[in-house]
Amino acid sequence: MARKKYVYSSGEFAALNGINKRTLHYYNDIGLFRPAYRGENGYHYYTCFQFAHLELILTLRRLGMSLDEIRRLTEQPSPTTFAQMAAERKEVIDRSIAQLLQAKAFLQQKLDKLTLAMALPPGEIQHITLPERPLLLSEAITGRYDDEDFAVAASFSLRLRQRFGLFDSFGSRVSVSVARQGSGAGYGHFFAYAPAEEPDPDAHQPAGTYLRTVVVGGWEDLFQAYDHLLDYARQQHLVLSPFAYEEGLNELSLTAQEDYRTLITVACQPAEGAV
Numbered sequence: 001m002a003r004k005k006y007v008y009s010s011g012e013f014a015a016l017n018g019i020n021k022r023t024l025h026y027y028n029d030i031g032l033f034r035p036a037y038r039g040e041n042g043y044h045y046y047t048c049f050q051f052a053h054l055e056l057i058l059t060l061r062r063l064g065m066s067l068d069e070i071r072r073l074t075e076q077p078s079p080t081t082f083a084q085m086a087a088e089r090k091e092v093i094d095r096s097i098a099q100l101l102q103a104k105a106f107l108q109q110k111l112d113k114l115t116l117a118m119a120l121p122p123g124e125i126q127h128i129t130l131p132e133r134p135l136l137l138s139e140a141i142t143g144r145y146d147d148e149d150f151a152v153a154a155s156f157s158l159r160l161r162q163r164f165g166l167f168d169s170f171g172s173r174v175s176v177s178v179a180r181q182g183s184g185a186g187y188g189h190f191f192a193y194a195p196a197e198e199p200d201p202d203a204h205q206p207a208g209t210y211l212r213t214v215v216v217g218g219w220e221d222l223f224q225a226y227d228h229l230l231d232y233a234r235q236q237h238l239v240l241s242p243f244a245y246e247e248g249l250n251e252l253s254l255t256a257q258e259d260y261r262t263l264i265t266v267a268c269q270p271a272e273g274a275v
Contacts, residue, residue: 006048010035013046017054032071033057063089102165109168110252117249117261122216123225125232130210130265134194134201136160137173143187156190168192171247176240176266179226191245205245205267211238212265214249217258222246225264233268241267 014021027033028044033054035044053074060070073085120126138156141149160168170192178186194201211233215225226244233240244266254260 003045007036008046008048010044010046013050017051017058019058027057030067030071032067032074060089063092065089099165106168113247113249113263114253116263117214120212120214120263122214122261123228125211125213125229128210128212128265130205130207132207133205134196134198135173135203135205136163136192136194136198137202138170138190140189141172141187145187153190156192160192163194169248169251171245174244174246176226176230176242176244179223179244188243208267209269210265210267211240212263215262215264217260222262222264229264229266237271238268239271 008016010021010024014024024033024035024044024046028035033050036047036050037045039045057070057074060073061067065073073081136159138159139152141152143149156170160170170190172187173189173191175186175188191203193205211229213225213229215221229244230240232238244264247263247265249261249263251260
């Protein structure tokens with residue numbers, strides 16, 4: 001007698017549901033999910049009407065429910081119990097999605113920075129146009145990067161964690177004129193870019209034309225970069241904004257400290273009377 005088209009062997013049913021046949025046998029042994037019937041040949045058979053039941057079990061397993069919890073739910077089903085379970089598990093899924101989206105944004109940001117670090121030749125100055133971006137600022141720092149500044153950094157890290165749900169790196173807002181003098185006193189605050197919808201930013205980086213350059217190395221290289229930027233601005237008849245923004249580009253993939261790459265971004269506009 002030919003088998004009906006909606007009836008499947010254990011192997012067929014397992015393959016259609018993306019699991020191993022041994023899993024079906026185990027679920028049968030513990031009484032969690034049984035075949036529709038057993039054939040005269042002793043083989044187990046399942047029907048298409050069992051797809052949804054198995055999908056529920058597999059979904060709940062992916063959400064972390066134990067087999068005992070699932071069995072209790074399926075052995076004594078009720079609309080109230082199922083609705084409560086579904087609502088609770090939906091909250092778990094929502095939290096997981098939010099965490100995954102945060103992780104995706106975190107990795108995308110790191111990838112964007114690393115791509116820029118590899119693409120922009122060190123010392124080259126580029127003109128770019130940026131939109132307005134909200135900023136979060138730390139408490140004031142001394143620029144000595146001592147214990148006092150490190151304490152501010154720790155506090156700012158925790159603030160970013162509370163605001164965005166993850167720890168992330170951040171940059172420094174720098175007084176261009178003071179940095180040119182080779183002094184860390186120009187480093188006034190740590191900063192982080194906030195999402196565009198941020199309801200209460202500490203400041204805004206205005207929209208407009210910016211100069212940006214990548215610096216490889218340490219403090220002396222940074223101070224020389226500000227000399228270079230100011231000389232370039234004077235030659236191009238540009239006036240620089242009072243503040244520049246420094247961001248580390250490769251801190252998570254660094255093999256040697258002398259290879260550290262810093263992105264400097266500073267707004268500019270034509271000098272008065274420039275043609």
